[in-house]
Amino acid sequence: MDYEDFKNEVEQSKQFPLNIKDGVLDYRNTTYPLRNISHIKLVEKSVTEMTTGFFKALLGLLGIGILILGLFAFFGNCTRGQYGGTVASAIMIILGAWLRSLVKEEDHQFYGLAIETNSGSNELFFSDDKDFIEKVKEVLSRALAHPNDIRYTIHIGDKHFIDNSVRNLTQNSYYEFNVEQHTGLSEEQKDYILGDFKRSIEKLQDELSTINESQVTKNELSNIVNEINSDRPDPSKIKQSYEKIKSIADGYSTITSLSEFGGAIGRTVMMFV
Structure with a gap:
């Protein structure tokens, strides 16, 4: 696709709002159940313009x-x-x-939002504003972690966010990660911690909040986050906290996200070995 065609496609995408409601992502008359979305990522595309x-x-x-x-x-x-x-x-x-x-050739950089589903990868839309795409990605990541709570309408054209969520995202962000100091991590690894891993830990915390030992498990989850945020994360300490959480959660049939979180822990620990 040449520059003019791509630019027209970008402009056309601005006419459609992106809606997140009742566990469903709706964009351009296409719906994606959030439970079918396994990964969200920011993609970059360089398009050359011929003068x-x-x-x-x-x-x-x-x-x-x-x-x-x-x-x-x-x-x-x-x-x-x-x-x-x-x-x-x-x-x-x-x-x-x-x-x-x-x-004369001039390269233009665009940033897009892509989702991975059980049917493959889909690029939803592109923009020349990377910060905007990052913000949309963050909202969608929250929706995957809390599909019954998050309700948003995002107007692509004027970059306006309308939050109709059951709870406010900023006020109810359980954990914050700081991975920029880990220069040995790739951008993909950092994105994983800030996205999928963060989503899995908050999903587990939602389930653990209803059990008797909720304060104990919350402290151990905080220990995991603090260790990852430290200058030199210790994989053994991360695994030790996970094992404590697992020993408690295994006694409750209502905890269904422990297995997913265990896989996320394993992948994250390997980044610091």
């Missing part, structure tokens, strides 16, 4: 082409066909280099 100098050069080339034909005939007659073709070819090379010098 109008190229097309102006093409118009000029039409007139020059007539001149080339005349020169070809002239040199062909003058040299009895021995050097006419060579001279014409040289002229073509010079004109080709001139034409290429008129072509």
